[in-house]
């Protein structure tokens with residue numbers, strides 16, 4: 001048997017170069033490891049990139065979601081409509097403040113929330129819509145924003161996959177009431193751990209800053225007083241120095257990811273046993289993930305196992321949030337959604353990152369084709 005010289009290919013990974021390393025080392029040699037100038041500079045660069053008024057950088061994307069929900073004034077008993085096709089943190093942070101996630105079905109072309117099914121879920125208790133730009137593909141924001149306006153709801157975007165994406169020539173991050181990003185190593189850019197909230201509202205901005213640091217502020221006499229239940233969700237200068245350096249390369253990363261996406265589309269076009277995602281008109285995707293679906297859900301696990309045996313780090317994004325044991329045991333035992341459940345049982349995430357090479361993509365696609373020829377004699 002001939003051995004292919006392919007090392008294990010992870011589903012995602014960071015790209016770090018010497019300039020990133022230098023930027024971090026410079027902070028280590030300086031007086032400020034945290035709450036110094038780099039945090040502010042990173043926030044300004046992010047806001048500028050996304051064409052938003054304000055950015056607040058925090059310790060991770062989950063903390064960013066928590067603060068965004070708190071700043072929005074969401075509280076116990078409020079309902080929030082969102083997609084089940086997301087990382088659990090999107091709705092975990094709603095549960096953390098006592099709000100109730102209401103799951104809307106998804107589209108099968110780009111795996112985003114099905115905007116046409118949101119309105120029927122709105123009740124007098126609904127306070128916000130939380131769209132997730134799944135895989136970096138922007139949701140139908142025109143439709144979502146007009147729905148929100150008509151029903152007086154906030155739009156808080158979980159944009160953790162979508163830094164670098166745009167919708168109708170507007171960068172994701174400057175569109176809804178607040179947009180949340182993560183800088184975990186698999187995302188568009190990294191700070192190790194890190195996150196941010198972007199907004200055009202000065203009111204939200206002030207609340208976010210306040211809640212990021214314990215809800216403490218100075219009174220008229222200059223004493224520290226705590227006036228809201230806040231947290232320590234600060235990010236460090238070490239991390240944000242890396243972020244500043246990474247952000248300079250974001251355009252390059254997004255282009256490289258786009259090429260990977262296009263190569264997959266071309267290589268897999270002839271494989272009739274699977275479907276691949278399509279990108280909506282007037283949008284630029286950040287191409288965070290490449291998720292295929294087996295048309296026959298029974299083939300999903302065998303294909304995933306076959307690819308794993310061939311050193312391809314496939315993954316599942318995502319198990320529907322309501323299917324997690326914690327959700328099943330806490331009020332979501334009977335939730336089923338047609339497209340979401342079908343997707344849940346048929347999705348496979350293929351590797352996608354900026355430095356994934358064409359021969360690696362060809363290797364992955366060859367293995368997928370081989371699986372189906374072996375299994376369809």
Ligand SMILES: *Cc1c(COP(=O)(O)O)cnc(C)c1O
Pocket residue numbers: 060061062063086087089090132158160161182183184193194195
């Ligand atoms: C990564 C991610 C988060 C959480 O971000 P962390 O930085 O890992 O806390 C939230 N939502 C989505 C959709 C994500 O992909």
